[in-house]
Amino acid sequence: MPTLYHWWRSSSSWRVRWALELKGVKADLVLVNLMTGENEQPAHLARNPMGYVPVLALDGRNMIESMAILEYLDETHPSPRLIPGDAYDRQHVRALSELINAGTQPIHNVDVFEHHSADPEEQKRWNAHFIRRGLKAFEKLASPRAGAFAFGNQVTAADLCLVPQCFAAARFGVDVAAEFPLVARWNAASLATPECQASHPDRYKP
Ligand SMILES: N[C@@H](CCC(=O)N[C@@H](CS)C(=O)NCC(=O)O)C(=O)O
CATH class of the missing domain: 3.40.30.10 (Glutaredoxin)
Known part of the structure; x- marks a missing residue:
């Protein structure tokens, strides 16, 4: 195992x-x-x-x-496929995923924001700035091809990146529902699924 x-x-x-x-x-x-x-x-x-x-x-x-x-x-x-479809669809799902994985999350990683500043308020400002930038771009890129989820009507790798990013956004004071209504809708659709619930951070809090 x-x-x-x-x-x-x-x-x-x-x-x-x-x-x-x-x-x-x-x-x-x-x-x-x-x-x-x-x-x-x-x-x-x-x-x-x-x-x-x-x-x-x-x-x-x-x-x-x-x-x-x-x-x-x-x-x-x-x-089920996390990276589905033909080459064009796969490129799109990977691009959405990397927008979070490569373009957003690394900038608010613990070692990065601690290196930027020792001040918790400045750390929060820094993190919120880059999370807003990422979610804004994600919403724009995803919306033409979104369905119930970020791409179509099945959970893909794009959702596996987006939902944890929204969870992190809340920690740093970004109001996803107010600022990114489409992202909030895809986030809510995923949060309603059993697999997302079973893997939710709250279930693993020490
Ligand atoms: N690109 C890596 C990122 C991994 C990563 O950043 N992990 C964070 C938690 S989300 C971490 O371990 N941070 C420890 C630290 O910054 O000291 C991946 O997707 O696995």
């Missing part, structure tokens, strides 16, 4: 917890405490030299980077 090393409110961890639920893959879930710096200890650095969660350990291998893990799970457990 695989082991998922994660942190309860880590958005990248939630993506993988959710994917495991969707794919019906059972895993042992082990918390790595980002607040005490457990992720910077040798045991975790041996799993991921970046000191980040998530890590999915399977057959003696440590898989890192949530998008690469999602792609691995999609290839080994094809149903």
